[in-house]
Amino acid sequence: MRNSLFDWNELSAFYTDIVLPVVDLINPASFDYSSSMVAKSGFDWGLTFKWIYLPWEYFETPENNVKPFDSPAMPGGLLAMRREYFVELGEYDMGMEIWGSENIELSLKAWLCGGRVVVAPCSRVGHVFRMRRPYSSKPGMDTALYNAVRVAKTWLGEYEKNFFASKPRGTKIVFGDISENKKVKERLKCKDMKWFIENVYPELAPKVHDEL
Structure with a gap:
């Protein structure tokens, strides 16, 4: 049987795939290497990244140990x-500043605009998780929040209220020009956040109390 996943003649079928490895841990002090559990990437309504671990039973099916699976989001830079x-x-x-939410923005852009994000569980990349960032934000600016507001204003649509309920300080952020981001949405005829929740990330669906 032909395995189209590794059929080089059909790689064009995966043109819009963004492929992620499993991110293993490298200790920043000793450089000891340790394996991580296989996980998807996700986020909450504050656009804060989180890992979503798969149940052990999933890997009892042998092919699931190598078969790529969908992930709602990605960690930054490892793709x-x-x-x-x-x-x-x-x-x-x-238009983003320094650090923060660029991974969420690219994930949403891929899913909503015709692509997908997948994890290849047989691929592993070690990452040095530093004890602190070797750079600082611009004076007087919370760059992570600034970037998150840009993502919310561009991609969340009617759900941006959930973001601002989670990050009320974001309502005071002057988030700059997002016209180029809007042009991408129009050019690629991107879907909306409702589609993303229903088809990619149902766990993100607002609870009843979130709508009040």
Whole structure:
């Protein structure tokens, strides 16, 4: 039986895939290497990243140990994708500052605009999780919140109220020009956040008390 996943003649079928490895841990002091559990990436309504671990039973099926599976989001920087597709998606949001939410923005952009994000469980990359960031934010600016507001204003649509309920300080942020991001949405005829929740990340669906 032909396995289309590794059929090089059909790689064009995966042109819009963003592929992630399992992120293993490298100790920043000793550089000891340790394996991580296989996980998806997700986020909450504050656009804060989180890991979503798969149940052990999932791996009792042998093929699941190598078969890529969908992930709602990605950790920052650890990904493989076609350069042409990255450009087609508008690359990263160049209006963002320093650090934060660029991974959530690219994840949403991929899912909503015709692509997908998958984890290849047989691929592992070690990452040094530093004790602190070696750079600082701009004076007087919470760059992580600033970037998250840009994502919310561009991609969350009617659900941006859930973001601002989670991050009320975001309502005071002057988030800059997002017109180029809006053009990407229009050019690629991207879907909305309701579609993303229903088809990709149902666990994100607002609870009744979140709607009050």
